[in-house]
Each structure stands twice: as structure tokens, then as C-alpha cells.
Amino acid sequence: MTTSAITKVSEQLCFGGKQIRYKHQSAVLHCDMQFSVFLPPQAETARVPALYWLSGLTCTDENFSSKAGAQQFAAKLGIALIIPDTSPRGDDVPDDENAAYDFGLGAGFYVNATQAPFNKHYKMYDYIVSELPELVEAALPLTDKRAISGHSMGGHGALVIGLRNPERYCSISAFSPICNPANSPWGIKAFNGYLGEDRSQWQQYDASLLLRDAKKVAPILVDQGSADNFYPEQLRTASLVEAASLNDVNAEIRLQPGYDHSYYFIASFIGEHLHFHAQYLK
Secondary structure (H helix, E strand, C coil), rough: CEEEEEEEEEEEEEEEEEEEEEEEEEECCEEEEEEEEEHHHHHHHEEEEEEEEEECCCCCCHHHHHHHHHHHHHHHHHHHEEEEEECCCCCCCCCCEEEEEEEEECCCCCCCCCCCCCCCCCEEHHHHHHHHHHHHHCCEEEEEEEEEEEECHHHHHHHHHHHHHHCCCCEEEEECCCCHHHHHHHHHHHHHHHCCCCCHHCCCHCHHHHHCCCCEEEEEEEEECCCCCCCCCCCHHHHHHHHHHHHHHEEEEECCCCCCHHHHHHHHHHHHHHHHHHCCCC
């Protein structure tokens, strides 16, 4: 089945709604892409708002849909879930020369790369903000109400995209986000590779730096586990807390005792995140 520019790959019934996987040719990323969608039961008779979920390093569009348990809450709240892949993929898409997990395929960092050979394909920022919403909103029963969330690298992406586009997203949330990538090992490696050595170009993709100066900020909810093995060095949550306090914005940043970086953590609090977004997606 083809709907507009997207082709259905698979479909399963889930909590009275539909869990669907699509593929399409991306004009932004110059490759074939797959993404997953959960349409709640309410989408059978009306248009519904959407939460865009951005996954972390090494993930595809299937990790969140199969592990987080989000559909049960989305079904009750009448929220669609839009779950893109984490990077461009394909034989012609360049990867890290050492096939590292934290750069290249599966690690697009939701930026628009400017450095060769990555600048042709790695335009994940434009893909998430523009191309994918245009595709799904034209093909599926969605309203123009959007929220954004994500985990780890995807939490970084959700915060950055939400902060840079307050007119497009009603609310923002994140699990274990990379809060200050310009000063974390993961971020420094990725930004050097995708954006080059000019650190002034990194600021537009750093949530802590963006939040300090943001004029308009959507409500934010962040959860970070205290037993996360990437906390605090890679994730630098304190930088986001400091930025939020300096700007006096509507941001709740919670440290959850004993939780780690896994999908067990996400599954434990995803219901609270969906209820958080639901109040702004009305």
C-alpha cells in the first residue's frame, strides 16, 4: 500500500490502535528511510496530535516501539507516535571509518552536517523538523499539534529541536539527554566530525547553551537516572539545570534514584511523559 510518498511495510494491531512501519525516499537525506508510527484508536474517526520520538545511539525506529510500552498510554490519550530512524542508511551513506557506535550510521546526532563526506546525507535536523512532518501530516490523520521527546542522543535532539522551533512544538521532554554536547566526549567527537572544528557552529545544537538565551520556551520535562553509567560525564545534566535556572523557564528536571540508561527506565516513566505532553496537545 502506498499513501502519498510513503509505503507501508508492516502493520500490527496494538491497544486498539495500529503500529505501522513505513518506508520512503528521502529528498533531504538522499537515501531510503524507514520510520514507525502508532496511530491510536481515535485516529479512525478524527485527526489526532502527534508526539515525535527521537531514539539514541545505535537505535533504529523499532527500539522505542517494541521496548518502551508507550502505545498503551498513547491509545488512551489519543496521541499518535512518530518514530524516525536515528541516521541516514544505505550502501552509499558514509560511516565512521572504524564503524564506531557513536558516530556515523545509527548516530546522526540530529544535526545538519557541513563536513565532507557527511554533508550530503547527514541532514537529520532538516529531516525531523521539515521533511518527515510534511510527509506524515499529508498522508495520515494528524492535526498540526506536535510534541517532541527522546532518549540520550535523541533526548539531545528533542531538546535542541524543541528549543529552536517553539512555534512547531507544544512541549518537550527527554530521558537521559546529552544536555551539553559541546563539552561532552560524545558530542565533541560528533560535532568535530559533522560540523568541523569551529565551535561557534556547535552552539546551535547544544541544549544548555540554547536554553540560556531562549526567548520563548515550550514546557520541558526531563528525567535522568542516578545510576546511569553515562551520568554525569557524557550527559552533563547539571548544565541544563543551570541554564533553566538562569532563564527562569518552565522546565522540570528530575533525578530518579537508582534508574539507569536503559529502556527499563524509559518504560517506568513513559506514561508520565505522555500525560505531560497530552495537556499541551489539546
